[in-house]
Amino acid sequence: xxxxxxxxxxxxxxxxxxxxxxxxxxxxxxxxxxxxxxxxxxxxxxxxxxxxxxxxxxxxxxxxxxxxxxxxxxxxxxxxxxxxxxxxxxxxxxxxxxxxxxxxxxxxxxxxxxxxxxxxxxxxxxxxxxxxxxxxxxxxxxxxxxxxxxxxxxxxxxxxxxxxxxxxxxxxxxxxxxxxxxxxxxxxxxxxxxxxxxxxxxxxxxxxxxxxxxxxxxxxxxxxxxxxxxxxxxxxxxxxxxxxxxxxxxxxxxxxxxxxxxxxxxxxxxxxxxxxxxxxxxxxxx
Numbered sequence: 245x246x247x248x249x250x251x252x253x254x255x256x257x258x259x260x261x262x263x264x265x266x267x268x269x270x271x272x273x274x275x276x277x278x279x280x281x282x283x284x285x286x287x288x289x290x291x292x293x294x295x296x297x298x299x300x301x302x303x304x305x306x307x308x309x310x311x312x313x314x315x316x317x318x319x320x321x322x323x324x325x326x327x328x329x330x331x332x333x334x335x336x337x338x339x340x341x342x343x344x345x346x347x348x349x350x351x352x353x354x355x356x357x358x359x360x361x362x363x364x365x366x367x368x369x370x371x372x373x374x375x376x377x378x379x380x381x382x383x384x385x386x387x388x389x390x391x392x393x394x395x396x397x398x399x400x401x402x403x404x405x406x407x408x409x410x411x412x413x414x415x416x417x418x419x420x421x422x423x424x425x426x427x428x429x430x431x432x433x434x435x436x437x438x439x440x441x442x443x444x445x446x447x448x449x450x451x452x453x454x455x456x457x458x459x460x461x462x463x464x465x466x467x468x469x470x471x472x473x474x475x476x477x478x479x480x481x482x483x484x485x486x487x488x489x490x491x492x493x494x495x496x497x498x499x500x501x502x503x504x505x506x507x508x509x510x511x512x513x514x515x516x517x518x519x520x521x522x523x524x525x526x527x528x529x530x
Contacts, residue, residue, distance in 0.1 A: 277341035278304040281321040285332070286313035309337045312353070322346050323363025329356045331504070339369065345378075354385040354504055359399075373405035373420075382412075385502030390422040391460050391475065393502035419459040419501070424478045427459035433480055435499045435507035445514045449490070454483045457499035457507060467495040488515045 280302040289298040290309040310318050318330040330336050334353020345364030358381045359366045368375045370386050380399025386392050395417040402411050409426045419427045437455040459480045464473045469487040476482040492514050499507045
């Protein structure tokens with residue numbers, strides 16, 4: 245009898261451990277690590293071939309895609325206090341999520357993430373480029389042509405696929421365009437035009453606008469015959485030829501980076517292509 249009691253105790257212990265392991269395994273399989281916490285405006289949830297209007301509170305699975313329309317915003321939460329804010333006109337796909345962290349792909353648009361210690365690693369991908377952190381607040385912006393920008397507010401992020409650049413510190417921003425080299429700065433640049441104020445009256449209908457702004461920012465000029473745009477180079481320089489109308493032209497130059505931040509300057513120019521009027525001079529008298 246005394247020998248039977250320890251055997252029963254061991255058997256019960258094995259059963260309890262097995263039950264706990266079974267419960268933990270299947271509970272973990274069913275657990276959702278990412279929640280669509282809140283939505284504002286038009287936001288859709290794409291799961292496989294199904295598309296539904298998101299309302300907030302939905303649990304997300306790997307493969308799910310969130311798309312925010314004009315004026316829309318989606319807040320995804322994970323861990324105890326970490327979040328990803330997807331801004332309007334953006335698309336984000338959940339690649340994976342477990343107790344060790346979350347991996348998403350920012351397909352287009354802008355996202356702002358806050359990751360707190362203890363919530364695992366967040367990886368934000370775009371193609372072969374990856375931004376990763378376990379404790380930081382940062383933004384990532386991706387444009388239609390593949391231009392990308394990363395900006396850290398606090399903490400540090402690791403980088404992969406950005407050439408020799410492997411990380412960013414607090415307050416740093418990185419700009420990158422397809423085929424270009426990454427450019428790192430410590431803040432947004434002012435938009436400057438290289439124009440002579442004395443040239444506000446010109447005798448031709450084409451005007452070359454040259455200046456500097458953020459590297460790889462998209463520069464748009466409005467107010468001429470038609471709007472024209474060009475992406476600044478890796479040093480922030482741009483040169484755009486604008487067709488003008490006869491008479492006054494109110495030009496507006498707008499530089500927008502991949503995070504949606506804008507800089508704007510205005511310049512007024514008058515075009516006068518009319519030849520000088522002939523002056524009739526009478527020589528001599530009657």
